[in-house]
Amino acid sequence: MLNKVCKLARHAGSVIMKFYNSKESINVAYKLDNTPITNVDHEAHNIIKKGLFSINPNIPIISEEEIYNLDFCRHWKRYWLIDPLDGTKEFLKKNGEFTVNISLIEDDIPVLGVIYAPFFDVLYSSYKQKAWKEKKIGIKEKITVSHSKYLVIITSRSHPDKELKDYLANIKDYQLKSLGSSLKFCLIAEGIGQIYPRFGNTNIWDTAAGHAIVVAAGGKVQTWQGVELNYSLSSRSSFLNPGFCVSVF
Incomplete structure (x- = not known):
């Protein structure tokens, strides 16, 4: 499942980059909290939602780009949680610091995580107690935190x-x-x-x-x-x- 989700994140990221590198204008609107949302956010959302349903149609999805009735979701113990384009402000500023975020929640805990930074072509992933960084497709290096005094x-x-x-x-x-x-x-x-x-x-x-x-x-x-x-x-x-x-x- 992790490999499939990583592949899906890369696919969404490649579509985001087509918009990022295009000379065509991006359609920008603003949410109630005054944060921007674009047609690119929606495009990435549609790709990821479709992909996750193909991976497992029985796991429900919560995405930033849809509105949910929390009462309807309360009984969910296993669900996908996604931010199709995290850092929309950075995307619009063209500084490259935006990501595709996909996670799997089980019993209130995120057990699987995938973050793809398409501008830098770097993918981070984890499953339970292991985490990796992937600079080139198929070449993963295990990552751990550093306890530096500085x-x-x-x-x-x-x-x-x-x-x-x-x-x-x-x-x-x-x-x-x-x-x-x-x-x-x-x-x-x-x-x-x-x-x-x-x-x-x-x-x-x-x-x-x-x-x-x-x-x-x-x-x-x-x-x-x-x-x-x-x-x-x-x-x-x-x-x-x-x-x-x-x-x-």
Whole structure:
């Protein structure tokens, strides 16, 4: 299943790149939270949804690009969680920092994660306790987190957190690296960064694939209360996550 999902993510990414490199204008609209959505988001969504149904028609799907009644989903214990084009702002800025995110949730936990960065042609994947980085198709290298004493802190490029300044005031020696999309999770997983603090709003489709990869690589994704980020649909009132911290400690 993992290989099929990786292939699907690459397919969606190749279509995204056709739009990215095209001289034709992109159709941009804005959601209620003022975040952009484009025809490219919808195109990638359709490709991934169709592909996942062909892999297993019995697993339901939650995607950023569709509206769901949470009450209808509450009983789901196994479901796909996807963000077809994570980092739409970065896509529109043409800085390359956007990804295709696909994850499988089982019993409230992301057990499979795939993140493909089509501009860089790099794919990250995980299944349970193993995580990989694939620079060339078919050539995977296992990745693990790094416990370096010199901290590299990863922050969001397009979503600055007001609380970040206070958080950093309590840390002495560190280097900041700003990045778009779920690539922030990937840098933690492959040992380039040690901490990714997030205080602002995210949705469960923003984090699930990265969460799976970081945990498989030996890291943690916890709320600021020290509890692992949870993807249960039975008790939540929305698809929003609480604030969290991705770290190797």
